[in-house]
Amino acid sequence: MRSPKGTFDVLPDAERARALIADHGAEILDAAGYGRIETPAFEDTELFERGVGESTDVVRKEMFTFEDQGRRSITLRPEGTAPICRAYVEHGMHKLPQPVKLWYRGPFFRYERPQEGRFRQFNQIGAEAIGTDSPVADAELIVLLDELLRGLGIDDAELRLSSLGNPEARAGYRERLRDYLREHQVELSDDVRSRIDTNPLRAFDADHAGTRAVMAEAPTMIDSLDEADAEHLAAVRRMLDAAAVPYRLDGTLVRGLDYYTRTVFEFTCERLGAQSGLGGGGRYDGLIEQLGGPPTPGVGWGAGIERILLAMPEAPPDRIPEAFVIAADGDLERAFGVALSLRRARLATRLDLAGRSFKNQMRQADRSGARVAVILEDGGGVQLREMGSGEQRAVALDELADAIARG
Ligand code: HAM
Numbered sequence: 001m002r003s004p005k006g007t008f009d010v011l012p013d014a015e016r017a018r019a020l021i022a023d024h025g026a027e028i029l030d031a032a033g034y035g036r037i038e039t040p041a042f043e044d045t046e047l048f049e050r051g052v053g054e055s056t057d058v059v060r061k062e063m064f065t066f067e068d069q070g071r072r073s074i075t076l077r078p079e080g081t082a083p084i085c086r087a088y089v090e091h092g093m094h095k096l097p098q099p100v101k102l103w104y105r106g107p108f109f110r111y112e113r114p115q116e117g118r119f120r121q122f123n124q125i126g127a128e129a130i131g132t133d134s135p136v137a138d139a140e141l142i143v144l145l146d147e148l149l150r151g152l153g154i155d156d157a158e159l160r161l162s163s164l165g166n167p168e169a170r171a172g173y174r175e176r177l178r179d180y181l182r183e184h185q186v187e188l189s190d191d192v193r194s195r196i197d198t199n200p201l202r203a204f205d206a207d208h209a210g211t212r213a214v215m216a217e218a219p220t221m222i223d224s225l226d227e228a229d230a231e232h233l234a235a236v237r238r239m240l241d242a243a244a245v246p247y248r249l250d251g252t253l254v255r256g257l258d259y260y261t262r263t264v265f266e267f268t269c270e271r272l273g274a275q276s277g278l279g280g281g282g283r284y285d286g287l288i289e290q291l292g293g294p295p296t297p298g299v300g301w302g303a304g305i306e307r308i309l310l311a312m313p314e315a316p317p318d319r320i321p322e323a324f325v326i327a328a329d330g331d332l333e334r335a336f337g338v339a340l341s342l343r344r345a346r347l348a349t350r351l352d353l354a355g356r357s358f359k360n361q362m363r364q365a366d367r368s369g370a371r372v373a374v375i376l377e378d379g380g381g382v383q384l385r386e387m388g389s390g391e392q393r394a395v396a397l398d399e400l401a402d403a404i405a406r407g
Contacts, residue, residue, distance in 0.1 A: 138282075161264075
């Protein structure tokens with residue numbers, strides 16, 4: 001048996017790097033005042049239909065949707081923003097001081113064609129600031145994602161930034177874009193042509209050569225912003241400049257989810273090939289109202305943990321134990337007791353559980369990288385051996401933990 005297509009098991013060696021990402025993320029997000037939230041792995045299907053948008057690929061073809069025994073339509077969450085906005089409304093978080101700043105981490109599910117960096121169950125770490133339309137929140141979040149990636153050694157990610165403006169300005173722009181696409185119909189891919197009415201912006205995302213050539217000349221939203229939206233974008237840019245976070249203004253940036261307004265951004269890493277998106281997000285000033293809440297602006301991002309892993313330059317080293325307990329007398333139960341007392345003294349301690357020979361236990365201790373070996377001799381004696389120098393001395397059992405801790 002194998003795990004289902006597009007899924008994977010995380011074995012202990014791989015988990016170490018994941019834990020590093022999670023710990024680093026938690027540290028910088030907690031420090032910036034974001035609190036961790038957990039929402040369920042599945043939601044009512046309607047949440048994503050209303051929140052993510054029925055014309056998006058995510059809702060049209062990528063959701064794991066099923067009927068539960070009570071005949072409710074349930075969907076494994078394909079993304080985290082709509083569920084968090086649902087929770088914000090459900091728990092009356094608009095009554096808290098605004099903005100409410102939240103972060104999350106966990107599995108997400110999309111029925112996509114699996115390939116390197118693209119899975120059907122994947123993990124995201126994400127952050128949202130809900131209840132402010134200030135461009136300072138946009139800048140804060142973008143800088144945090146930049147810091148997250150750089151702190152993990154990824155310093156060649158490119159940040160693309162754009163603005164989708166407000167819904168009215170965007171509606172006008174979409175009409176102009178539709179006219180332009182209709183003028184060039186014959187040069188477009190079938191898929192793009194069939195979506196001129198429902199989702200003309202997706203044309204910017206196409207791989208098809210003819211479509212790309214048409215889109216290179218297409219009008220962009222960034223040139224159609226009204227004054228307030230243009231100033232919002234300008235403010236975000238000023239703060240990114242002040243923070244020395246480089247970005248490329250890119251009017252062709254499209255995001256695969258419908259809720260975005262104003263700022264959108266994405267960090268990409270060319271080294272990853274086709275699935276180069278490390279993380280992205282933007283503003284969703286209409287989403288909470290769309291989900292039945294009071295009009296409430298919000299902004300945030302989600303980053304793919306598997307993509308970050310692929311982009312990270314080096315795997316973190318194995319956890320190196322402080323001590324390795326060696327039963328030279330062959331008495332594994334005694335070794336177990338000694339190891340336990342060291343662990344209870346908060347010293348990372350290993351021991352051989354397989355009854356290996358003295359020589360093989362020494363070899364294992366060496367391989368583990370432990371700083372010291374605790375050799376339990378016949379007759380009850382204990383030797384403390386510095387693995388580096390080979391220096392060895394007798395130590396009383398009740399002084400062992402202190403002797404090791406002192407180094
Ligand atoms: P998204 O761009 O759809 O945005 O996903 C965010 C990140 O999740 C992507 O940049 C990518 O790294 C990762 N990802 C997406 N799909 C897959 C997959 N099939 N396999 C592996 N990794 C994947 C969102 O989900 C929004 N909720 C982000 C957001 C938060 N916007 C505002 N707030």
